[in-house]
Amino acid sequence: MYKKLQSHAINIRKNIVAMITESKSGHPGGSLSGVEILTYLYFKEMNINKDNLDSKERDYFILSKGHAAPVLYATLSEAGFIEEKELMTLRKLGSKLQGHPDSKKIKAIDVSTGSLGQGISNAVGVAIGAKIDNANSTIYTLLGDGELQEGLVWEALMSAAHYKLDNLVAFVDYNKLQIDGNNEDVMGIKPLDKKFESFGWNVITIDGHDFKQIEKALQSEKETKQKPTVIIANTVKGKGVSFMENNAGWHGSAPSIEQRDLALNELENMRKGCL
C-alpha cells in the first residue's frame, strides 16, 4: 500500500548517506530518523509544489531541527524542488546547500533554521499570519527531542496554544539520542506527552517510521479544532543503516567511503525486501 513512499524513502536515505560522505561532514543520525515524516509530508500531505511557492494558499514546512538539513535536501531533490546533482555540493564553498537550511539560497526552503528552538517560534508566526488572512494553509514543523531543552521552544508552544493555532502541526523526531548521549542522561525531557498536554496541545504518539500511523495521525489532526497538534514520533536514530542505528556517535560524523558503500548496499537490499 505504501510501496511508492517506501521507495522514495530508500532513495532519500541513500542520498543522505552519499551526500554526507561526499561533504565529509554533516548529521546522518537525525537525518535518517526523520525520513518517513518528510517523505509522507512532501509526497502525500502537503499542498506545495514548484508552481505554488509564491502563493499564500499553500502549506509550509519548517525544519526546526536544522542540523537534519540532509533529509530536507534529499527530500526536496526527490520531490523535484532541487536538482539531484546539487546534493553532492553539500557544505562546499558556493553551494546552495548550506550546513543548515538557508532560505535565501533555496526558494523551497520556507525558513532558515539551525539555531535550535527558533524554527518552532518562526512556525508560530507563519501560522498566526495565515490565521489573520484566513488562509487555507497548514504549517508543519519538525522538532528534535534534544531541541526541546531550549527554553524558546516552550515560549513558542505556549503562544501556539494561546492563539489556538489549529493550522500548526509539530512533529517531534523522538529518537532519544543527542550529541552527548541519551536525552534522559543529558537533560531529561520526559514525560513528553504530558508536557505538551499541559501546554494546551493536542497530542498524538506514533511510530515515526510507519507510514500508516503517520497518515492516521495527520487525519485525526484535521478534526482537532482550536488547538495545535503535536505528533510525537518514536523513531530510531540512524534508521535504515544497521551500524548507525541507535548510536549517538553518528549524530554528527560522516561515513568513510567503505561505510558509505556498506550502507548503500544495505539500503538497496531493503528495497528488494519491501518491493
Next chain:
Amino acid sequence: MGLATREAYGKALVELGKENENIVVLDADLSKSTKTADFAKEYPNRFINAGIAEQNLLGMSAGLARYGKVPFASTFAVFATGRAFEIIRNSICYPKANVKIAATHAGITVGEDGGSHQSIEDIAIMNSLPNMSLLVPADAKETNEIIKYAAKHVGPVYIRLGRLNSEDIFGDDYKFEYGKGVCLKEGDDCTIISTGLMSAMAKNACETLKEQGINVRLIHMPTIKPIDREIIEKAAKETKFILTCEEHSVIGGLGQIVASVTSETVPTKVIKLGINDVFGESATPKELLQKHGLSSENIVNIIKANI
C-alpha cells in the same frame, strides 16, 4: 518639550495601520509603556502579545514576515537586543526577514528603574549585524518619518526610541532621508555629530557657542547604519576636530563609528561624549544625564577646552 519618541511611535503605528493592512504589531507585555497599546485598541486582530517572552516575540515576528506581513516588534531595548539577540541574528538578519524592531526605553533616561533596564550597548550590538539598518530619531516628527520609512524598507530595521519627552527640533516640513546625516547648523571651527535626544542638547550648545564667537557645525545622524561616510569625511576635512554626542556607551556607539570612518580616510581628532563604560543606576533621567555629562553645558565646556 515635545512628545517622547515612543509616544510618536505609537501614533505613527495607528496611522500606518490604516494605510497598510499588512502591518502587524507585536509586544511583550509592555504595550502601555512602548505605546503599541494604541494600535492594539484600533486593530486588535493585527496585534499579538507575546507575553513576557522576548525570544518568541522576535521569533514569531520572523515567521509573520515570512508570511508576507510587516511586523513591528516592541519591547525595551535592553531585552530586545540582549535577551533576544541570537533570534535577531539567526531568524531575522541572517535570512533578511522584513522585521522592524522598535525598541523603546533605550539609554539611561529610563531613569528610576535603574541599570538593569538601561540599555547602553544596543547600538553596538545591532550595528554588528549584517543586513541590519539602525535608525535613531531625535524627536517626535522624525520618529513619525522614520516609522513610515521603516514600513516601506525591505529588510530588518532596528529603531531606537526613548522614554523621556524630547525637545522638538524638526518642523512639519522635515523629510527623513535614509542613510543621510542632517546638517542642523553650518560652521567651520569644529563639528558636533550627535544622535537621539543629544541632538537637541547639541543644538542649544551650538547657539551658546555662537554667541561666544565659536562657529560649530552640527550634524544630526538619524541613520547609524548604513553610516553617512561622506558628511563625516567632509566635516573632518573642513573643521578642526569632531565631538560625538550620544546616550550610549562610548564603546561601539556613534563615536567609534565616526572615528572608524575618519581614521581610514581623513585622520582627525574625534572626542567621544557618551556613557564611559559603566552601567546606569536609579535616579531621575535629568540627574543621570547630568552625572554622565550629557548636557548642553558640558558640550560647551568640551568644545571650549579643545578649540
